[in-house]
Amino acid sequence: MLAALALAQFICSFAGSNMNVMITDISEDLDTTVQGVQVAITVFLLVMAALMIPGGKLTDRYGRKRCFLTGLIVYAIGALLSAAAPGLGVLILGNSILEGVGTALLIPPVYILTTLLYPDVTSRARAFGVVMALGGIGAAAGPLIGGLITTAISWRAAFVFQALVIAVIVLLSRRIDDPLPPDPTRSFxxxxxxxxxxxxxxxxxxxxxxxxxxxxxxxxxxxxxxxxxxxxxxxxxxxxxxxxxLLSLSLFRNRTSNLGLVTQNIQWLLLMGTSFTVAAYLQVVRGYDAIQTGVVFTAATLGLLASSLSAERLARRHPQRTLVMSGFVLSIAGVVILIVLARSFSTAWAFVPGLLLIGVGLGVMLTPSVNVVQSSFPEEQQGEISGLSRSVSNLGSSFGTAIAGTILVAGLTKGAYAAAMIALAVIGLGGLAAAALLPRDPRPPTARASTSAAPRANT
Structure with a gap:
């Protein structure tokens, strides 16, 4: 069950970043511009953000598993349509619209089911660690996998790859049982x-x-x-x-959850903003092809994988606030290093230390931020908070691509790379400030009582 849920998060995150290394290939093949590809990427992320709250609400009415499977099917149709796109308009319809709608339907059930199937905080941290690890890897390794496929076959084959992964997820999801029955009487x-x-x-x-x-x-x-x-x-x-x-205002009365949502938004803003900026700069300014660009991003993938898979162990030993703050410090340091080394050296190795730090930092804080938010509400509000949480995260991805991309395409040869990265670092400082305001033990009293036997579990 966890494999199906984690793979679903992986492929949706992959879809948001793999196109970054296809900018040149897509723009040449479809006779469009870098800005046209940026719009397609941003609209995909935006559709997810805009529909994630309604998608989370629909799970209460139609059931989490049904929404999950429906989202997978819509996503697969969009991926296949994108693979056959004759122009930018059809690519936006398939990738940005249909894949975005499919993602908005399938992602809320991933987080709701993970929360419900793993009731204690420690096992939930482990489960979210796996889900967020594959999600982060999908976003960080998207450029590498997309670059390999684009160079070996075609950018279109990357969308066929997504459809094949969706087929595997559908097969794995047969083992999933919905812990809560759907309520057809729920209004929408x-x-x-x-x-x-x-x-x-x-x-x-x-x-x-x-x-x-x-x-x-x-x-x-x-x-x-x-x-x-x-x-x-x-x-x-x-x-x-x-x-x-659609959304209860009571969700915004929880100070801990609000701070957690802010950190989630900025984490994904940093990830997607950095990914788009570095990928576009390497291809347009330095002339790297898709595979060369993808290889550079391996550093971020390895860093994120190593830290994400340590989520359970880190949750036992350190307060979640400490983990989120440490993640922001590492990520901001990585952005600064990317600016300094890219200016001083022309070799691709100049991007490795910064991307590695960003990967490690994001991997450290993605899981505790999600756990803080999801664990702040009871079962009956999981549909709402999951939709809100995913909407806020994907809105961060949209902001990252839109803000950094807008600065970047305005003048790729006029220091815009440094300007975009500086903007990301400044926003990252805002995330660090929000993380510093989190309580040391953000769990509700019932959760603390249920895990008091576990030494320092997730405190």
């Missing part, structure tokens, strides 16, 4: 789903418009903020009248 806030999706789309599109039209950027950001304000107002009205909104 369609208006809230539309408002939240539109608001998030407008905000990210505003960031993407920064390098073309500042006034358009401001207009989109303001409009997005207004729509999101309208969404939260509708939530308050529905709760006051006794109706069930």
């Amino acid at each position: 806030d369609t208006a809230g789903a539309v408002l939240s999706a539109i608001g998030l789309v407008l905000v990210v599109m505003g960031i993407l418009a920064a390098d073309n039209n500042v006034w358009l950027m401001i207009a989109l950001l303001v409009l997005g903020a207004l729509v999101l304000g309208w969404f939260f107002r509708s939530v308050r009205v529905k709760e006051a009248s006794g109706q069930e909104p």
Whole structure:
């Protein structure tokens, strides 16, 4: 069961980063630009972020396993359509839209089922460690695997690879049993789903418009903020009248969870922003091909794998706040090293130390951040918090690609690489500040009592 859930997280994270090494190949084959490929990547991440909350809510009504399988099928259709895309428009339909929708349906069940199937904090930390390890590896190794496939066969074969992995996951998922029965009587806030999706789309599109039209950027950001304000107002009205909104405002009254969500958002922003910036710089400025770019990212993959698989042991020995703070310190140091060494040396080895540190740092903090958030709520709210958690994380991925990518494509030969990386480092400092505010033992009292026999378990 855990293999199916972890592989699902792997392939969705892989899809978000493997296109970074195909920028040149896709743009030449489909007669588009670097910015066109950036839009496709960002829209994929944005669709996931915008629909993750509704996707989490649907699991209560239709069941976690059914939503999981439906998402896998929609994702596979999108991957095969992307493989046959004759132009950028069809690629966006297959990769950005269908794969994004499929991911929004299948990812919330991954985190809900992991939380429900592993009830004690220590075993849950181990399970989340495996899921987050494969998710991080998918994001970090995406450039390497995508580069190998692109160089050996074609960029289109990378999408066929995704469809084949989905087929394996479907077979493995037959062993999964849904711990909670679906409730067909649960209402679904369609208006809230539309408002939240539109608001998030407008905000990210505003960031993407920064390098073309500042006034358009401001207009989109303001409009997005207004729509999101309208969404939260509708939530308050529905709760006051006794109706069930898309998202309960009580989720935002948990200070520990709020801080955990901030750290999740910035972690994925750092991962995807760094991945896009370094990959685009290596290909467009230094002329690396897909396989050369992918090999450089092996350092991040190895670092993330080593630290993620140690999640259970680290959770026993150190407070989760310490782990998250340490992860941010390592990641920010990695970004700084990437800036300094890339300026001083022309060899590809100059990127290895920084990427390795970023991989280790992200691997150290991804699991505790997720565990903090998921463990802050009871079983009946797992659907809501899982959708919110994944939406916030994928929104971070969208912000990372949009912010760093917008700075980068504005002037690849004019110091934009350093500017993009500096922006990521500054945002990382915000994540470190949020992590410092986490309590030493963020678990609720019931969780602390249930694990008091385990020496320093996840404290």
